[in-house]
């Protein structure tokens with residue numbers, strides 16, 4: 001039987017974080033009539049069973065972006081919502097990508113013994129129906145309305161979700177202490193043809209969109225939370241500052257620890273780091 005040993009943490013009223021063995025974090029939000037699952041992880045074990053232990057309400061599944069560690073559990077569900085700019089990436093991901101990534105992440109965080117890569121990461125079987133996400137779209141869960149905002153940067157089709165009733169932001173990988181705009185060399189195994197190198201200017205644009213609605217949330221839950229905690233409050237401003245410092249040439253530390261692909265840089269700025277490509281500052 002597929003594992004259900006995911007860690008489930010209540011993080012507020014009718015709101016839960018599911019940790020996929022210490023790496024990806026997913027979120028379940030309940031309203032009066034429906035529930036929303038934000039992201040599906042790498043697809044380790046029986047995610048649907050874990051969600052069903054939390055809620056029995058009709059479920060809508062939404063994806064922040066189509067990286068291997070966020071979209072690859074989607075095959076356990078009948079339909080998903082995803083931004084059109086990320087669909088090609090999703091379709092290129094394979095079982096081998098998922099197993100490679102899970103081995104790497106599980107080795108890095110010490111969780112590899114908690115599941116079987118061979119038995120708990122399996123083919124989708126069926127392909128879920130794909131619905132499109134767009135800016136300003138809302139999901140009415142029943143006395144709880146969650147809205148979508150496009151925030152291109154970490155990927156072209158990255159979106160974040162606002163939960164104004166509980167003043168939460170769910171930001172995937174778009175607004176956390178480490179933002180990747182270009183896949184680090186060590187992730188070459190999971191870089192598929194449609195994955196774009198994103199510009200620093202595009203990332204700044206997405207972050208400024210979040211900042212413009214900063215009054216609407218108190219907590220920013222990311223796609224890789226530790227211990228049920230939201231990101232530090234200063235992360236958004238520090239990311240904006242980091243992008244600006246890269247673009248105006250004042251970033252002091254941009255060393256990337258890789259001698260082979262010298263176009264990679266990693267800017268460190270206050271509480272955040274951004275991995276970017278020095279040939280892709282502007283669109």
Ligand SMILES: [Zn+2]
Pocket residue numbers: 065067070154173
């Ligand atoms: Zn990602």
